[in-house]
Amino acid sequence: xxxxxxxxxxxxxxxxxxxxxxxxxxxxxxxxxxxxxxxxxxxxxxxxxxxxxxxxxxxxxxxxxxxxxxxxxxxxxxxxxxxxxxxxxxxxxxxxxxxxxxxxxxxxxxxxxxxxxxxxxxxxxxxxxxxxxxxxxxxxxxxxxxxxxxxxxxxxxxxxxxxxxxxxxxxxxxxxxxxxxxxxxxxxxxxxxxxxxxxxxxxxxxxxxxxxxxxxxxxxxxxxxxxxxxxxxxxxxxxxxxxxxxxxxxxxxxxxxxxxxxxxxxxxxxxxxxxxxxxxxxxxxxxxxxxxxxxxxxxxxxxxxxxxxxxxxxxxxxxxxxxxxxxxxxxxxxxxxxxxxxxxxxxxxx
Ligand SMILES: Cc1cc2nc3c(=O)[nH]c(=O)nc-3n(C[C@H](O)[C@H](O)[C@H](O)COP(=O)(O)OP(=O)(O)OC[C@H]3O[C@@H](n4cnc5c(N)ncnc54)[C@H](O)[C@@H]3O)c2cc1C
Numbered sequence: 001x002x003x004x005x006x007x008x009x010x011x012x013x014x015x016x017x018x019x020x021x022x023x024x025x026x027x028x029x030x031x032x033x034x035x036x037x038x039x040x041x042x043x044x045x046x047x048x049x050x051x052x053x054x055x056x057x058x059x060x061x062x063x064x065x066x067x068x069x070x071x072x073x074x075x076x077x078x079x080x081x082x083x084x085x086x087x088x089x090x091x092x093x094x095x096x097x098x099x100x101x102x103x104x105x106x107x108x109x110x111x112x113x114x115x116x117x118x119x120x121x122x123x124x125x126x127x128x129x130x131x132x133x134x135x136x137x138x139x140x141x142x143x144x145x146x147x148x149x150x151x152x153x154x155x156x157x158x159x160x161x162x163x164x165x166x167x168x169x170x171x172x173x174x175x176x177x178x179x180x181x182x183x184x185x186x187x188x189x190x191x192x193x194x195x196x197x198x199x200x201x202x203x204x205x206x207x208x209x210x211x212x213x214x215x216x217x218x219x220x221x222x223x224x225x226x227x228x229x230x231x232x233x234x235x236x237x238x239x240x241x242x243x244x245x246x247x248x249x250x251x252x253x254x255x256x257x258x259x260x261x262x263x264x265x266x267x268x269x270x271x272x273x274x275x276x277x278x279x280x281x282x283x284x285x286x287x288x289x290x291x292x293x294x295x296x297x298x299x300x301x302x303x304x305x306x307x308x309x310x311x312x313x314x315x316x317x318x319x320x321x322x323x324x325x326x327x328x329x330x331x332x333x334x335x336x337x338x339x340x341x342x343x344x345x346x347x348x349x350x
Pocket of ligand 1: 256
């Protein structure tokens with residue numbers, strides 16, 4: 001049974017961009033009509049010294065309301081019971097199983113018994129907060145803001161390009177971003193201080209630079225108190241309560257991505273439960289084994305996050321150092337992924 005507190009289809013703050021291997025992880029090719037009208041096939045990177053790089057790079061461009069609904073449909077076709085508008089309020093252990101308290105909107109509470117609980121409740125996971133409150137800070141750590149613009153044309157921008165602006169003045173968590181989502185341009189960034197001012201400055205910068213004219217029709221803020229920068233913040237669970245996706249701590253602020261890890265881990269977790277049941281081995285033991293490489297990468301990347309740089313000069317030097325390695329690693333990773341089984345895929349960019 002899958003329970004989702006929101007009424008579906010639901011949107012969520014996210015850039016909603018993924019790479020070619022996403023289909024392989026999902027195990028199904030996404031139908032074209034579930035993607036945005038404009039494909040993304042070029043990556044633009046701008047460094048603090050305004051040096052520009054452009055590469056051909058195929059990405060998937062979609063919105064969560066449409067794509068996630070399709071995933072829910074697949075789950076239902078495969079036999080899952082999917083219930084939206086239902087909040088999981090509490091989980092208690094009882095005689096080797098779990099009793100979940102579910103609260104459907106405008107209806108009475110229900111108690112459901114389960115052998116396994118998979119906590120997939122995102123970066124604000126209330127389940128994780130209950131059992132590991134120290135993994136969360138008091139104040140938001142990584143707030144982000146997106147402005148959605150209705151524009152007159154595209155100015156000098158290419159609607160098939162993902163624009164990244166690496167500059168600590170705009171974003172001290174990762175790159176600031178701009179891309180087109182169907183008919184709207186999205187300009188966004190994240191910063192630990194004065195976020196709105198930074199986003200306004202970024203907007204002015206891109207409007208001046210690319211001659212983009214238009215008005216903001218939607219603002220989308222997001223803040224999390226999850227300590228993603230803490231060492232070893234990935235937590236896979238205890239007993240038969242298993243964590244996946246952002247709730248496990250798998251969103252990678254260095255790569256700026258989390259959906260691939262969330263889906264990969266879902267596949268590995270399903271394998272761990274099936275194999276564990278067959279061999280009488282605790283699924284958590286197998287799950288931890290399958291996840292070793294991915295966790296290593298997430299931990300390594302959380303050490304490389306931008307908060308460690310004091311100024312743009314240091315950031316530029318670090319970008320220059322990693323640029324060739326990252327480029328070649330991504331190129332070869334992409335090629336090798338074509339031959340790898342879905343559960344062995346290397347997360348990109350390298
Ligand atoms: C600004 C921003 C930009 C991003 N851009 C990208 C990107 O371009 N590409 C990428 O790969 N990743 C991106 N990410 C990360 C990506 O959004 C996440 O890593 C990914 O969506 C995690 O999926 P998830 O299923 O673990 O969690 P979520 O997608 O957050 O899903 C959790 C679900 O649980 C539900 N829920 C929560 N509590 C309960 C409860 N008690 N009971 C029932 N349901 C509950 C929520 O309503 C939600 O639908 C971005 C994130 C942010 C913040």
